[in-house]
Amino acid sequence: MAVGLNNGRAAADEEARAEVDVLNSRLEKTTQLTKKIQACLGRLDATGKSVRDVAGPLNGETKKLQVLGNNIEAVLAAIDRLRQPVDSKNDEEQIIRMGPDKAGLSSYLASIKRLTKALNEMKASNIRSTQQTVTDLQRLVKSGNTQLEASFDKLLRAETPRSIEPLHYITKSKQFPILSQDKIARLGLMNSHISVVHQQNTGAGSSAQESPVARIYAEVRSQYLSASLVNLAAASANTAKKKNPDAIYRAGTNGVGTYAQAMEGLFLAEYENICSIFTREDWGQVFQATCQPALVELGRTLRELNNHIKAHMPTDCYLAYEIVEIVSSLSNNLESRTGELKSSLAASLRPVRETAKSSLAELLEETKRKVGGLQTLPPDGAPIPVVSETIQRLQSMVDFLRPISSIMVSLGDGGWKSAAASRGGAGDAIPSLASFDIGADGREIFAHYCTDTIDVLMVALDARARVLLQKKSPIGVFLANSVTIIERMIQNSDLAALLDSRLQVLEQWRKKGTTLYTETCKDISVHLFDVIHTSRGGGGGRPASGQGAVDSASILKSLSSKDKENIKSKFQAFNTSFDDMVARHKQYSMEREVRQMFAKDMQNMIEPLYNRFWDRYHEIDKGKGKYVKYDKSAIAAVFLTLY
Structure with missing residues (x-):
């Protein structure tokens, strides 16, 4: 069993060693392969560097060749384009020589534009060989523009009459004529082209007035305006010369109103033409230039009228007021419609306006001089013409209350009291409401001027009467007559509405006249005052007031002979x-x-005293009338004859 296990382990170890040997063999092969790859990469990098060193210059040369090729193609294209105007120059020259009338305005303008474009391109190319062609094109373009200006002038003159008769349009309430629409269209096209050329040649800052067509337009149309207005200007000066130099000027009898009406109609029609032909930024300058000669003539006419007014101030100052109103209205109307000409019209009006302002003080001085120069006065206290003439002047002023009110406001209340103040207010501007005291009332200030005039007149009359008449009664009659005439003329005219609440000045002079006249009554009344002291006895004492009838006989009985003689003398x-x-x-x-007023005053002063005196002493002559000439009824009857 143990031997079997050992054999199994040995086999496993042998197998493991075999696997390790295989792995080591593969690792060695991998290392060798890596070294080969690294060697290849090194060789490849060296090769790439060589390629770059060789290919870099080739790439740059290629790009240069491409740019050169493009430039050559562009030059060829430019040469091709430059050949086109050279080839077509003869055709364009033929159109230019024909002129805009024969060639047609649209074709003519298109030809000039093509020539201008070709000229600009050739100038930009700066090729020496084309310089002659550039010169030829410049000549053609210049000739084309010159002919266009001449055509503008010709067309405008053909459409512009030498003059028209403004009265025909005024009396029939017709619109003043303007240029026909087809001609305006042609003139506008020509102006558009020439204006662009002018700005290109002179710079963007050049004014419309410097443009050739603007100068042509102003020259041609200004002659037409001046010629149309010249007769009315002359009529305005001539109608100022009255058959009777001493006659007071009446509103509307001078031709300046018609003159201004014609000027307004002509100017507005002209502005309509200008707006249709020129661009908006050019309207004002062209309009000013076109109207300027007519405005110069207006200024000359107004100066002539002003000289006439100054030479006949007492009678013709009203013409100055009328001119102020007419020209101010003209200025306001034109400014509201066009925004132009206000300063020019103000400069023309300035001499007349200053005369109108100074007239207020000068008329007061004239009144003083006129009265002060009197060598005699009617001994019977009759009124003199200067009184009614002075009030007639104020009545006439009411007919010009609108312009006078504006003058009054510009002077300020009381400004007429100094001639220097009246001549003040330098500058050409026509006053506007904004320049006035917003609280000022021109009518009220004029009313104050009227009362000042009346007071100046009465003071002068009083001073002269004291020198020439000397006696109180005729002076009183003279002053009272003057007051009555003044009051009557005020009440019977438009002055009444202005002066009704301001006539205290007349009341003061009326009282003064009455006081002077009734001085005689005081002298007479002295004879009716008795200082007789009657005796307390005998019932002859003076009865108290309100105690019944007076017994004249009883009173006389109580008097001494001396007192009785005194009563007879009285x-x-x-x-x-x-x-x-x-x-x-x-x-x-x-x-x-005046007669009624004085009669009533005398009766009120004398009759009560006489009746009292008569009641007390009428028995002094026993009714024989030797001393007592009038009884109470008789003296009352005498007073009635005085009314």
Whole structure:
């Protein structure tokens, strides 16, 4: 049993050793194979390096050959393209020589574009052999553009009349003419091409006014505008010269309103043309350039009118107010429609506007000079023409209240009191509401100006009357008459709505006139005051007020002979003074309202005193009328004759 086990182990060990030997043999073969692989890799790496060293330069040369081949192909293509304009130059030259009218505008523009493109390509190639062709193409392009400008000029002139008669369109309420749509389309196409060429040649910053077609348009159409307006400009200057130089200017009698209406219609029609032909960024500059000659003529006309106004300020200042309103309205209308011309119109209006502003102070000074220069006044206190003339001037101003209100607001309340202030406000800008005090009311300021004018007039009249009339009664009549005329003219005109609440100034002068006139009544009343002291006895004392009828006989009995003589003298003095006052009252030249007012004042002052005096002392002459000329009914009747 043991021997069997040993034999089994020996066999197993032998088998294991055999397997180990096999494994060792395989491992040795693997090692040898690895060494062979490593040797092959080494040889392969060396071979690859050699290949790279040889193939690298070959690859670079190949790429260079490819680039060269591409360049050669591009040059050949360019040469082929360059041959095309050279080959077609004769065809394009024939179109250019025909001109846009014969060749057709579209074909002509297309030809110029093709020539321009070919020219640019040849310039970019910079091939010396094509320089002559470049020169020829430049000549053709320049000739084409020049002919296009000439065609624009020719077409525009053919469509533009020398002038039109604006009154035909104004009186019939017709739209002012514009260029026909087909001509506008042609002009627009030409402008688009020439403007692009102009910008390419001069740079993007060049203005539309420098463009050849813009200059042509402004030249041709400005002549048309000026020629159409020249007669109206002349009419505006001529209608300022009235047959009667002293006549006050009336609204609408000068031609400047029609002139401005025609200018607005023509300018707006022209702006419509410009917007259809030119690009948006060019509208303003072309419009300004086109209208400028007509605006220069407007400025000259307004300066001529301004000189006339300044030479006839008292009668023609209203024309200045009218011009301010008309031109301001024209400026606002054009600016709202076009956004242009406001500053140009403001510059044209400035002289007239400054005259309108200064007129307010100058008219006040004129009033003072006119009154101060009077050498005589009516001795009967009759009113003088300067009073009604001054109020007529204010009445006329109401017809121009809109422009005057704007002037008043720009001056400020009371600004007319200084001539320097009236001439202030430098600058050309037409004032807008934004430049005014938003709380200012032009109507209220004008009302203040009216009351200032009235006060200046009355102060001057009072001062002159004191020098020339001297006596209080005629001065009072003169002042009261003046006040009444002023008040009546205000109430019967549009001034009433403005001045109804501001007539305190007249009331003050009315009271002053009344005070001066009734000084005579005070002198007469002195004769009706008695300082007689009657005896307490005999019932002859002065009765208290309200104690019944006065017994004149009893009172006289209590008087001494001296007192009685004094009463007789008072009655006689009163009769003389009263009769003289009545006679003078009837001789004075009074307005109806003044006569009634003064008669009532005299009656109120004298009649109660006389009645009292008569009640007490009328028995002094026993009814014979030797001393007591008037009883109470008689003197009342006299007063009635004074009304």
